[in-house]
Amino acid sequence: MNAVLIAVIVMVILSLCRLNVVLALFVGALVGGLTAGMGLNETIGAFTDGIGDGSEVALSYALLGGFAALISYSGITDYFIGKIINIIRVDSTVKTRTVTKLVIIVSLTLLACMSQNLIPVHIAFIPIIIPPLLSLFNELKMDRRMIAVILTFGLCFPYVLLPFGFGHIFQEIIKKGFDQAHYTIQFDDIWKAMIIPSLGFVVGLILGLIIYRKPRTYKTVSDEVFTAKVIKPYTVVVTIAAILGTFIIQMTTESMIFGALAGILIFFISGVFNWRTMDNELTTGIKIMAYIGVVMLTANGFAHVMTESGQVTTLVEDMVSLTGGSKPLGIIFMLIVGLVVTLGIGSSFATIPIIAALFIPFGDAMGLSSLAIISIIGTAGALGDAGSPASDSTLGPTAGLNMDGQHHHIWDTCVPTFLLFNIPLIIFGFIAAMVL
Known part of the structure; x- marks a missing residue:
């Protein structure tokens, strides 16, 4: 069996068994490297070299977490949440609660997309x-x-379809892939090819809203009335x-690190809060996002x-050889x-x-159009992002929803998002590749 496939299977199984994601990734990489014949020292060396590639992003997220904590400490979010909670408790009718749920769903969806x-x-x-x-x-x-489904939708859907912000980066990477393979495509063709897969x-979002619409009881950390802050x-x-x-x-x-530092410094220089208290809040926020950074x-x-194992190429070649020239099977x-x-x-x-x-060369050999190849690459890249234990699109929602320890990363975020998004993505990605 292919080393990459074995490594991923080991990582996924260990994660489902509730082993820490960091340990699951390390063990998976070790198993994959050894299976590929790299040797222990070479595997560890490759693993260590790869860590540096994500250091900038990890530091960026840690600082943004600290900045986010300072905004939360300002009381703005607590103020509005307190108002809403007290209104519900005063007017706890079915209509009020239903309207509030709809507002939350729509607001979080739009916010995540933005x-x-x-x-x-x-x-x-x-x-x-x-x-x-x-x-x-x-x-x-x-x-x-x-x-979790709503947040993951907002973190994935926009960059797959819209060529702005992170979407521009995603589609620019696809364009560079074609340039390096010496195939000419127009940048504007990418979002058009991704309409059907998206x-x-x-x-998946609609299914998630339907499946998880029933009430679910969680332990209340505090019974006191949430008082709106002044x-x-x-x-x-x-x-x-x-x-x-x-x-x-x-x-x-174009640096999240310096952007976050600017916001943090404004809070400290303003003197709006006690420095010692702010430092504690900053540290708490960094801790929340630092774990995500470690996973990344x-x-x-x-x-x-x-x-470095070279097994990714082998995996693709082996699976392609099984198609027997069949276009649907190849896709x-x-x-x-x-x-x-x-x-x-x-x-x-x-x-x-x-x-x-x-x-790209395989799709061209199969007679697929440029739009069809783009849709396959874009879909194949997005597959797994929603549902992977190591994806920030699942780590982010878990970091927020598990603040009180009542939301499990694998079973409450990864499994639902994996099933709800990846299955429809495969179906619509297949349709797009066949008709474009």
């Missing part, structure tokens, strides 16, 4: 918004698995300035071992390979360069 394109902060908004909402979710008995995310106008001004400063610096420098570093090590195999690779790596962005070099 985090990818309009205001590209990715998962940094989750520690700001979700923890204060947990009391409201508990009050309404909303199933957090539904919230419908898989829409179907916020000083100066605090509001400083918070808004910090948010704007972060966005402006991030866009100007480990995932980069895993990916580097798989790449299905390519999508499955994309799912396996992305599931292990945890990043669709990191998967594209690996599979593009292999899928």
Whole structure:
């Protein structure tokens, strides 16, 4: 059996057995490297080299987590959440609760989508918004698995379809893949080719809203009434300035690290809070996102071992040889390979360069059009991003929903998102490749 396939299977099984994701990734990489004949020292060396590739992103997320914690500490989110909770408790009618649920669903969907394109902060908004909402979710008995599905949809769907923000980066990587393979395509063709595959995310979201619509009871951490905080106008001004400063610096420098630092420094320089207290809040926020950073570093090590083993190419070649020239079977195999690779790596962005070099010439040999090949590569890259234990699209929602220890990363986030999004994605990706 192929070493990459074995490594991913080991990682997934260990994760499902509730072993820590970091350990599961390390063991999977070790098994994959040894199976590929790399040897212990070479495997560990490749793993260590790969870790450095994700250091910038890991540090960015840690700092954004700290910045998000300071915004939450300002009391703005607590103020509005407190108002809503008290209104529900005063007017706890079926109509009020239903309307509130709809507002939450629509608001979180739009907010998650905007985090990818309009205001590209990715998962940094989750520690700001979700923890204060947990009391409201508990009050309404909303199933957090539904919230996880909503957040993952918003973190994936926009970048797959829309060529803005993170979507521009994703589609630019696809374009570079074609350029390196000496195939000419237009950048504007990419989003057109992804219209049909992206419908898989829409179907998955609808199914998630239906499946997890029933009430689910969670333990209430505190029985006291959530009291709306009194916020000083100066605090509001400083918070808004910090948010704007972060966005402006991030866009100007194209660095999430310096963007987050700008927002943090505005809070500290403003003197709006006691420095010692702010430092504690900053540290707490960094801790929340730092774990995600550690997982991403480990995932980069895993990916580097798989790449250095040379088994990714072998995996694709072996599966392609089984098609026997069948176009439908070849398309299905390519999508499955994309799912396996992305599931292990945890990043669709990191998967594209690996599979593009292999899928483009194969698709051309099968007589597929450029749009069809684009749809396969884009779909294959997105497959697994929603559902991978190492993906920030699942780690982010878990980080927010598990603040009180009542939301499991694998069973409450990864399994629901994997089933609801990847199956429709395969179906719609297959349709797109066949008709384009």
